Amino acid sequence: MKTDDHTSPCSSEGHAPACADLGVSRREFLLSAGKSIAIVSLASLPGYTLAQEAGQKAKLAKYPRERIGGIPDLETGVPVTLQYPYDSVNCLLVKLGVPGGGGVGPDDDIVCFTTICTHMGGPLEGTYKPEHQVLGACPMHLTTFDLTRHGMVVSGHATESLPQIMLETEGDDIYGAGVMGLIYGYGSNLEREI
């Protein structure tokens, strides 16, 4: 049994939050609504001090930073399969042809998502629809995901967006630097040996 690393509970007997918890643990990412991605470090959160986490044993793990592709190698609408953050997690790297949330590259249109459906784990490989920038439908229950909007469900049953691989670029190189959203089948994306 592990100690809770989650948000501290609030008193719901009263009608207002009794604690001003930020609602975010050290392992969570915040993403701006625009094209740029901000991986917010613990210390940068206003009012958030390590003392508040005292007594908790949460690991200070982080995602690997790995080169996953090159900008010139990508053809618009043609996805490339890769694995991130682990060899068992299939992802799709694609140049959408239109700007997308979290998109990188000169046109802000290069995005990367896991291809395991967040409904019940169906495989999404080979289902990319370049004309709509949509991934799916999942062969199991027909869920589709909008890759221009951070992998949001267009239609269907998944209760989370498709986990998005946070990308960074250095020159023509594209790096995977984190995952936004819980990968299907995981209790924690980071809860394993790296």
Place this chain on the structure above:
Amino acid sequence: MPDQADVESPKDTTGVFARDHVPLPPADAEVLTTACEYCTIACGYKAFRWPVGTQGGESAAENAFGIDFPSHEVMRPWVSPSQHNIVRHQGKPHHVVIVPDHDASVVNPKGNHSIRGGTLAQKCFNPQTPTRDRLLYPQIRVRGTLMPVSWDLALSVMADISKWIIEKYGEHAWAMKTYSYEYFENTYAITKLVNQSIGTPAFSPHDKPSATNDAVGLDDAGINSFSACYEDWGMCDVAVMSGTDPYETKTTLFTSWLMEGANPSKKLIFVTPHRTMGVEYGLRNGGVWLPIIPGTDTALHLALARIVIENGWQDQEFIDTWVAKPWEVNSGYGRGTRNTGWQWRTTWGTWQSDWEDYKKFILAQEESKLEVASKITGLDAKDIMRAAEIMAKPREDGSRPKTSFMLEKGNYWSNNYMNTASFASLALICGAGNRPGQVISRGGGHQRGMMKADGGSGYLSPEKYPGRRKKSLNLDRWVIDGQAKFCWVIGTTWIPAMLASQDLADALHGLTRLNANQVRRLDRKVIVETFKKRILSGGMVLVDSDIYPVEPLNTQLADIVLPAACWGEADYARCNSERRLRLYSKIYDAPGDTKPDWWAIKEFAQRMGFGKDGSYDWKDSNDVFEEAGRFGRKGVLNYHPLVTEAQSRGVRAHDLLRDYGTTGIQTPIRKVNGDLVGTKRLHDPTIKLEELEGDTVHMKWLYSFGTHSGKAVLLKTPWKFSGWIDFYNAVKPRKEKNEIWITNGRVNETWQSGFDDLRKPYLQQRWPYPFICINTEDAKTFGIEGGDFVEAYNDTVYIQTGQPTGVLSDDLTFTSLMKRGHIKISDGQFTAVAIVSDAIRPGVAMANFNFPGAPANSVCHAVPDPVTNNYRYKLGRGRLSKVGESPFKNSFTSMSLKPRPII
């Protein structure tokens, strides 16, 4: 939600937030069974609850699922972050994880689920989440603002003014508008008060203006609307779905039974103007899409029946055995001789038929000719022909396809009586109605949670059918006309769910807020005197029980607002659309001073003096459940044998039901050799009726059709029936005004869950604002692009006024009502975000039904079907204009505007 990082794009209204971990339930977490709160299918769920401070681990021994995480297999137990929350249990903070039941073998096998049920944990009250706007204590409106009061003051005022009203004006003046499905405990308590204690005819359920049936034509054919079971939809060879796509509205019925089931290669035929995901799937698997012009289904059914008859494709053996012969029909329309629904509807000689007569009728109809029907319905004749072949043409070896027929609101909410009657007849001649995989049934909307108390005062209704037969009271009209002096609304939005919604809202404003007599201080006597003056000056007192603020009902209008305890906050029971009864367990403490609605009814009844004989002395919801069982004994939801069995074992009926877990038991429940036995399918002649035992009730419709003779009745539906055609011609879009049909519908992500969706962060992001789906050609005509805010406007909305009484047969037709001054003309509008695509037929736009703040029903006509008193909800019209660009047009974070039917 946490603070958002800087927003770079000015177009974006919200940020994106996604967790990358979730607490797993520890191995010793408490497990509670329940079923989904939302759509009619009611998937089985498990809630894991454990105290804050611990959590499970990733190895199999350390978590409640007994599996190692991460798991790399499909359909294994998994907790998505939306399935976790922190709640209070016995006053202490607890984790709760609510996940589909992966052990389920019925309804949602292997834990299949929808996005709605899959986010149930997010509906649990937690003041850190958007659920913080829950109504937590009773309130009374003082000079426009709701002020907190005690339950005692609120209920005492309600009782004082109710007694005065009933004494002065009679019980007609006391009205109730309520959900029909929110658990047997609540609906029984409400109807006991309404039917037995008050005795008022001013009662209507959430989805209708009066207390009527839904698919009335099925009823008159002898078919129960919920006769099928999900296995039937799984095993059929062909499923005909009229006015519905179960993918959008009955998720796991589609994904577990229609896509899978015993026959995964079945063919799907869809009748709907909207090319939805289910339609797309059907087309890719050999099915047919009939993109019908709204309201014209009857003409399609006539044409299909003609093709079947002309080719001799009917199931003659079934017809000879199960379709009523002339004398059986004439014996009171096949339903008994007097005092039945069909008789009140007074359609003498118009509808009822036998096989020979029906054949003659079909062949004599101009509109049953393929080319004529093709023109009326806007369908390609080849598609109609192909649909007929798939559903009815025998194979080369002479065997027949097993075809099942499903209907829902696109069918019965556009031409209520005729569409359902003609659909039933078509299905019957194809051999459907009482066999495995060959059924006729509604798909279902809400779950089946109405347990009606005996009694009722429908005879007091001022409305009469021609021949002066009983017709239920139209509550909308009754209230607008100022006849209701007190109205208690329970758990329904009422105004946007009914038609000409903005006019209804205006009328309610006038009766309540715009009246000069407003409460000025929280003193019982002063409040009651104020309300008396209000009523004497033509106004009304409005009470609303709900869980959230509801626009405009309790935010702007209601004088008294009562906070309810909902799903997960008390033990409740109800059935799904295959009559499967489950216990919906209490999971966490009801927040604040919220109470189950049965408790509010009990307290009110006692203040009214109705409880002197002890008849409202319920201690808990199980007491109500056990009492209510007796009143369902002759119905399809009969669970009384479970109650008596529990009593004989000395246990509570709720606890016995709890033992059945997410599997539950299908009603009507019978007792066979001492065991409780469920009923899979109704009208099923293979049901062997055992000896009567204990409280078992044998009803004829268990093994034959629900008619006098036990045989089904074919119904004739002439397209030009005077109760339909003049209304239809009047409400069609007018070319000279550049109008199109503006119908309304649902999407998978927000169906039956709208009250919670805006409080679930993920669903709020998906659908922050209602959509209107517009065909590409129409969008061009109106100068609209996807993502634009659009106004839909109908400058001629017809509204029936008064309580017209029929004497002669045509007295209630649209033309006659118009002549007699019973139709007023108003207008209506709403706004929505345009989704432009070819997924809808040209000339038809589909708006998001009943989305808070955007009453799409405002452009629809509040003139009920004269045969059934049901509204024609789907027949809105108007023109569209661009308001401007919505913030969602270029957003990266909210409201995907992508087309939906992509496979």
